[in-house]
Amino acid sequence: MSITYLEAIREAQAKLLRDDERVFIYGQDVGGTFGGAFKATKGLAKEFPGRVLNTPISEDAIVGTAIGAAIQGMRPIVEMQFADFSSLALNQILNNAGTHYWRTGVPVPITVRLPSGGTKGSGPFHSQSMESIYAHYPGLTVMTPATVEDAYTMLIEAVAIDDPVIYCEHKYLYYHLKADKLPGKGLPTGHARVAREGRDLTVVSYSAMVQESLAAAEELAREGFELEVVDLRTVKPLDTDTVLASVARTGRLLCVGESFPWGGATAEVIARVTNQGFHLLDAAPQRINAKDTPIPYHPNLWSAHRPNTKNIVAKARQLLRE
Amino acid sequence: MSITYLEAIREAQAKLLRDDERVFIYGQDVGGTFGGAFKATKGLAKEFPGRVLNTPISEDAIVGTAIGAAIQGMRPIVEMQFADFSSLALNQILNNAGTHYWRTGVPVPITVRLPSGGTKGSGPFHSQSMESIYAHYPGLTVMTPATVEDAYTMLIEAVAIDDPVIYCEHKYLYYHLKADKLPGKGLPTGHARVAREGRDLTVVSYSAMVQESLAAAEELAREGFELEVVDLRTVKPLDTDTVLASVARTGRLLCVGESFPWGGATAEVIARVTNQGFHLLDAAPQRINAKDTPIPYHPNLWSAHRPNTKNIVAKARQLLRE
Amino acid sequence: MLQTAQRTGKPKTKKATPPHERFLEAFRWMLLARTVEEKLVSLYRGGLITGGVYIGKGQEAVSVACGLFLQKNDIFAPLIRDQAGRFAFGEPLVDVTRTYLGSRLGPMRGRDGNIHRGRPRDNQLAMISHLGAMVSVTVGALMAKRFRGEKNFVGLACIGEGGMQAGAFHEGMNIAAVEQVPLVVVATNNHYAYSTPNDREFACDDLVDRAIGYGFEGYSLDGTDLSACLDVIGGAVKRARAGRPPQLVVAEVLRLSGHGEHDDASYVPEEVKRQPFARDCLKVAEQTIIDLNLLDAETLAAWRKEAATQVDEAIATAQKEAAPEGGKEDWSAISTRELADQINDE
């Protein structure tokens, strides 16, 4: 058996629907015989009648409805058709779900799935990575699974958490990542994972960039360098301790993220490491992000816009020389 | 004569309306005899008939309308009643205004004024500082004036710029800051300003936090420490050179911002300085932000939530000892 | 041949005689709302309230009807001017004074203030400021009840004519109709959104004409007439409960205060204040009581006095209570403490 990242997401939802009657799935095209723009809910409407519901094109109301249901004890899973459209639900997410527990003492256990990140030819409005915006505001847990196993266990965990969770699933990984089987239990939420051990340089990344970072580590291993790759798993909470422990071993830090460069997860990691582990660093910390323009449609432009193995290797090599 | 930060904003708009017939003002309650929730447009509707227009409660459409007018050659100024409500215009700002020049080659010269930041008793939905969200996405210039003079010249500059500008005006400064007169020309956009010279430690801040930082510098001066205070003026573009030059002089960096702690302007400054000026630093860079919860209503809670002179002094003192 | 859509005729309300059977009960909540709000205004003027004070003067009849027909198990999403409805639904008076005065014992514990309060566990949702957002939240709460197999419940969400122009309101109305939840939306057109008059808010002849476009049933209402409010809103609640499509009621009144107490509303022309919709619903109701001899003068005076006493007590209680303190506060935005992000650089 072999299972993709996308199938893991579907299986997690099937399990959640099976095990917990408070769970329902709400979003555009998730229901019927269709099962979502990416088929992440394929077959679920039939298997769980009345619990996988198509919605109008109304992102604000989709999340608002989920919030109301969650306040009343349900565990809704919202699928945004693309992360990019969550800009229209952002107010409900930040200002309603994100503030509700603090204000009233009543938590809002919604899970919002955001099909995120770039794929070839998707262009400015179907490629975005919005984790940094959601992590910036209080009240949300922001997951960014990078493996099939995490895609599965973290989604199950997301629904179990009593507070709102933004679950950023990467569209590029949907088909590109495969595992042999689904795991039982994963690492606890909020714990980063050392995806590859090394002693020369720490690469901190998350979501699809973990794969690029691992490929870069592989490549540099051939030159005799040992990169340690840390997969953040959740960008909020951010597991500073695991990152610091790695930097303590390597003395060098490179952060890689697919979102825009100004002020996102990579800046946050560097700010924490330099604040709490300044003496651990033997060289200036570095980061790689997408370029500061909208995400281009054309594959030639897209591959220059997005961080990839090649520029991770180049930057790492430069950093290793310092 | 004495003029407040708020009056400077009004005067800048009066001048813009007078000098440039492409300018109009669009927003809730800006028109009529009322002149805006904060009176930033008081009297302008009468002085400039048909050019200062009240709108429905429709943040998305307000910005969308401004975008359309700008594409057709106008120079709209949008007033959001509070920055917090711009969450509902965020899609138009990020995905329409922010991408338009990149996509089509046609720039979108809109200025969106965001009455930002906390004041006593304003609570979770009338206190937010959203500069970090707008700066994270490509395509926007994000201004955060900290003085009466900048409030005036930067707003005039904002409207002159051919691209979209997010102009974050701080509500606390509206009445608290006064100047003797309006300046002719200010520093160019994108240039930070050394608001106070010092050689022991660099405090980088912007908007209302510049005043708190200056007060902290004053206090520590009595103890013999000389803090250099850098006012970023625009958080995007971010004038890394001026910050680096200051850190080169002082060897110590403290960043202060009023927005939420994860990501954001303070993380971005630290990431840049440690990347490009690692060797300049004699101690771990530090930052102070608001707490990671919604902004509380009660003054007791609010003053604990928001960075202030007291905790800047405390953190600076600690950093000076390192 | 092709033809334009027909305008619906504007339904008219008629004064009901004799008054609605719950007239006096409703009146008493209106009295309490007016009393506490007047008191809050004077505290605000005296500098004793931080932030703003937002009152429902002139809207008590509509508002009380919104709360009165709901049962404990129903969902209520009040807005800015719904003190009367909140009381009728069961909000304790002390919640109001505690929230305005920033007591640590209030439902918002000083974290939020004034009208931004609620008790979601008791089915009174806590509004966020962003207008229109609470409609879909109410829909979701009703869906949860349906999922669980509950019966016989309704939800009622309030909105102003200004908030009706927000995208979130539209999406909430439409999704309510798609989900066919038992929802009543009561829109109060008080002729202003802050300083903005109707003609810069919308351009249709009558906002109730929006009902048909969503698949709601729509009703117009003279919001100065308590009996009419009880009839129409009570009827809408009954119909929603009985499984009819979602209900929209559009009431006409004038906001008889500033937007908040910081606002002198000098932008409201005198001529508007002389319109029929500018009547004070509380005075109108009182006149009805006198005209129809529903209460004798002593009872009315006693009711007033009791309201004043209750309010004074609630204020005294809140004023005695401790304020929150920054140093003692639990600064976590989420309930799952182990997931709170530790930045550790403070």
Next chain:
Amino acid sequence: MLQTAQRTGKPKTKKATPPHERFLEAFRWMLLARTVEEKLVSLYRGGLITGGVYIGKGQEAVSVACGLFLQKNDIFAPLIRDQAGRFAFGEPLVDVTRTYLGSRLGPMRGRDGNIHRGRPRDNQLAMISHLGAMVSVTVGALMAKRFRGEKNFVGLACIGEGGMQAGAFHEGMNIAAVEQVPLVVVATNNHYAYSTPNDREFACDDLVDRAIGYGFEGYSLDGTDLSACLDVIGGAVKRARAGRPPQLVVAEVLRLSGHGEHDDASYVPEEVKRQPFARDCLKVAEQTIIDLNLLDAETLAAWRKEAATQVDEAIATAQKEAAPEGGKEDWSAISTRELADQINDE
């Protein structure tokens, strides 16, 4: 007594005989649109197009009418399925092929693709994906014209029945009516939003009933009937230009393709495909041409051939042209280069 808002009767369209005077001109654009889209589909199937292909099959009659009555100076905001209207408004054929094939010379220069194109300087707005967003942008463009004292202009914005449920659409409609700009909104109900059928999109009887709630004039339209499309949409454009209130036209068709070419639309039941609204407007128009002998068979064949030739040429042109290159690209999201943020850590 109190009464519900009246439902408007559903206006009916009638087949106009003889056909509209611009029938053949319109037909020819439809033919070109169908031809280029069929070609794009085959290129996509052959793996020669990156990203998606979204076509307007079955909607050409509505779409062409959207473009045909606009003048250069008017504003056009087309959406996904508006190839015919784009042509009629003046979009060069090569813009389509260049954008789909990622030529550096196309209007989007490879930065954006497929339907996300426009020439804002030529008054054809470039849609963003977020549905509903372009209505208010069109309003703003019209306001700019009015500010400048231009006369005699209109704007036309397209939307699907799915997009009508978005908050942005509501706000755009309302603000258009408040500003009383000369706007026509043409909504095409093709019975699906991606895979979602009407019953999970909205719950009113007829979407045209939304017109009255905004203060628009509303018209229904059989979108499979080209003459009716020209009459109704042409009439709406004329009325808007003459200073009537904003106009809403709601056309009924079936989407005769997948949502995009990656989608086999297997969720559309056979029974739906047999409905009158499922007719192929191009075939219907062709039948009219034959029935009324508007063109002889040779001319029709020659038109077809010419369309095919033009399309082949446009594709050949685009295919010859250089693709953009990352290394040569000007990576600035703003036109004011000196304000581009320099992160410098790449």
